[in-house]
Amino acid sequence: xxxxxxxxxxxxxxxxxxxxxxxxxxxxxxxxxxxxxxxxxxxxxxxxxxxxxxxxxxxxxxxxxxxxxxxxxxxxxxxxxxxxxxxxxxxxxxxxxxxxxxxxxxxxxxxxxxxxxxxxxxxxxxxxxxxxxxxxxxxxxxxxxxxxxxxxxxxxxxxxxxxxxxxxxxxxxxxxxxxxxxxxxxxxxxxxxxxxxxxxxxxxxxxxxxxxxxxxxxxxxxxxxxxxxxxxxxxxxxxxxxxxxxxxxxxxxxxxxxxxxxxxxxxxxxxxxxxxxxxxxxxxxxxxxxxxx
Amino acid sequence: xxxxxxxxxxxxxxxxxxxxxxxxxxxxxxxxxxxxxxxxxxxxxxxxxxxxxxxxxxxxxxxxxxxxxxxxxxxxxxxxxxxxxxxxxxxxxxxxxxxxxxxxxxxxxxxxxxxxxxxxxxxxxxxxxxxxxxxxxxxxxxxxxxxxxxx
Numbered sequence: 001x002x003x004x005x006x007x008x009x010x011x012x013x014x015x016x017x018x019x020x021x022x023x024x025x026x027x028x029x030x031x032x033x034x035x036x037x038x039x040x041x042x043x044x045x046x047x048x049x050x051x052x053x054x055x056x057x058x059x060x061x062x063x064x065x066x067x068x069x070x071x072x073x074x075x076x077x078x079x080x081x082x083x084x085x086x087x088x089x090x091x092x093x094x095x096x097x098x099x100x101x102x103x104x105x106x107x108x109x110x111x112x113x114x115x116x117x118x119x120x121x122x123x124x125x126x127x128x129x130x131x132x133x134x135x136x137x138x139x140x141x142x143x144x145x146x147x148x149x150x151x152x153x154x155x156x157x158x159x160x161x162x163x164x165x166x167x168x169x170x171x172x173x174x175x176x177x178x179x180x181x182x183x184x185x186x187x188x189x190x191x192x193x194x195x196x197x198x199x200x201x202x203x204x205x206x207x208x209x210x211x212x213x214x215x216x217x218x219x220x221x222x223x224x225x226x227x228x229x230x231x232x233x234x235x236x237x238x239x240x241x242x243x244x245x246x247x248x249x250x251x252x253x254x255x256x257x258x259x260x261x262x263x264x265x266x267x268x269x270x271x272x273x274x275x276x277x278x279x280x281x282x283x284x285x286x287x288x289x290x291x292x293x
Numbered sequence: 294x295x296x297x298x299x300x301x302x303x304x305x306x307x308x309x310x311x312x313x314x315x316x317x318x319x320x321x322x323x324x325x326x327x328x329x330x331x332x333x334x335x336x337x338x339x340x341x342x343x344x345x346x347x348x349x350x351x352x353x354x355x356x357x358x359x360x361x362x363x364x365x366x367x368x369x370x371x372x373x374x375x376x377x378x379x380x381x382x383x384x385x386x387x388x389x390x391x392x393x394x395x396x397x398x399x400x401x402x403x404x405x406x407x408x409x410x411x412x413x414x415x416x417x418x419x420x421x422x423x424x425x426x427x428x429x430x431x432x433x434x435x436x437x438x439x440x441x442x443x444x
Binding site: 043044045046048049061062098 | 314315318379
């Protein structure tokens, strides 16, 4: 992470491993406390092999996706998922995970759909915590789920500000789009992500006018985010985006683009960024949508 | 499927979804290390590209004189990193259930056997596809290696 985190547009959205370790040691974290830590990984068992003390698992697939419809859980289910982790509406939630916080950013984005105010990422995620030799445990915190007023409220999910659907993207054509997939997926050479052949599409290429900025360019080797000047060099100078732009980011199912959504929204301060979670697995399989190669 | 694999499947099905995850973690923890001869020669392992994490496997078919090909013993070896516990867990199940069984038993295992563990609801159907791919590559290698004429 940049030496000076205050340089980011919304520095309060990132916490350091050192800060979090101090909060854990001070007993400030855990169910019902002011801070609750959740781990969100690609591998559903990684949390079970050892996790940050007092943290809970928040699986992107099992906990945040609807089991039948291709959509996120509804408001009642979201409230249950939060309450089961001792999270209240005003809890500070710290999300961390594997793969440079790729899935953690996705979980943060989904929590933002439900308007959870204070949700932050642990910069560097799981790998940085482990690389620094910090404590892991297999203990899962015990929760007595809150009831009544104390339980997480059933809130209306508002997709409009940060989520784009296929029709929104069709109406958006001509305005800035960021394709965060690998170069091979962008050009249409690959119909799936390298090493993920099971999530393919019948057509290859990209949405017309999209700029190719693979998501991982925003991350350092240790999984932390690049500094604000480095990020500005990529997104503003090289790609010509401006904070006033109305931007849509997409990838394959909306997880990698959540990482870019976080960078543009919280680190660079773009007020109008939407994540198209239908992404290439919808666009590349849809009939008669325009495709550029 | 062979009895050894069927027993594991029954254990999984009898468990609750969260217990299934713990069981899968045990298989992940207990996956044996690669023998030295493969650790030193990773090019002899086949990568299962369908897995979301790097997984490599090798199959050996025994050549006991006077034993029918169908009754020869099959040994399976896996390599997967500790940061991919779900993939390791799938490998662990297949190792425990199929390694040391006969050619006929391995080839007779139904392609959809991975669906018999109640894992789809515990880990998601998407993630299960890696296990289906492992099984199909194990069967393919077993068929290839058992078809080679003996010395």
